[in-house]
Amino acid sequence: MREYLMLLLSTVLVNNVVLVKFLGLCPFMGISKKTDTAVSMGLATTFVMTMASASCWMLEHWLLMPLGMVYLRILVYILVIAVVVQFTEMVVRKTNPALYQVLGIYLPLITTNCAVLGIPLLTTQEKLPFVNSLLYGFGSAAGFTLVLLLFAGLRERLALAQVPGAFIGAPIGFITASLLALAFMGFAGLV
Amino acid sequence: MFFAVVSLTILGSAMGLFLGYAARRLxxxxNPLVEEIQAILPGSQCGQCGFPGCAGAAQALADRSAPITLCPPGGRAVVQALALKLGVEANLSDVKDNVPMIAEVKEEICIGCTRCFKVCPTDAIMGAAQQMHSVFREACTACGKCEEVCPTESIKLQPIPVTLHAWYWHKPVIQPMQAVSA
Incomplete structure (x- = not known):
């Protein structure tokens, strides 16, 4: 139990997928203009990332390794991720049309979120057992959601702040993101 | 090699079947009408109809809660196409076929009051108090706000002069009315 908690803490805060590993920056900058869309995007990504971690582990251990086809790993992982994303899109469209409108193009673009491919590859590289891989994926996605939410809150305030003309919009966003990354460096050594 | 081909084929087909089944279930x-109406609208998402974009306008048109003359950039041709699609009478009398416009300052009567300068949402007007104003063509969106506030009617929306850079295709010609009723 302690091990799992440490794993979660490590993936959410210490090795945060966005601010420490610098994966998944596109939705981080793209969807962080409003907190409510940020939360929804985070939840969709969490679902996809957890499912992708679990199914990639299963494919890796039950298909690729026994048949000696590990050289096809990236191909198979991308296939799985694409299927999970498509499925998520259908579910969101069915259950929450408003959210579907808001997320728009970013929902299918979860497929190209490098964090979604990166996390299963990392867990494979570290040879984690199934539950650990699942938690690794879930924790990373939770960290992604957390940072997305924090950053969206910051940007909502930035929109009202007086920013020097040259920095309005994306530039001040990038500066804020780097400061947030610096702040997250403070978690190093926590685990 | 053989196993790789076979297993990947099976994997891909299984996932495809799963997605196909899920697409049926979910x-x-x-409303197909909404999509057809959206295809008729210009799709420039200008928001001049008061809806948040052409999708919103198409939804309202399909619900019959908006008049078919709601789309200024579409002009008469769009009104006619919508009338045909929705099966209603088209009243073309108050629809103008607008051409692209731009604000222009009549220099001899501009008094330099800076009112237009203050209301311009795109900062397209240059000038200072008691100085003649002029318009940056690249920035003007022809919103017409300056025209409303000008006390001397010196700033007016004018059709964009035709040059090599500003040339555009003419809007589709309106078909005779019997084509609509048919």
């Missing part, structure tokens, strides 16, 4: 009954 199908959303969209």
């Amino acid at each position: 199908e959303v009954e969209g």
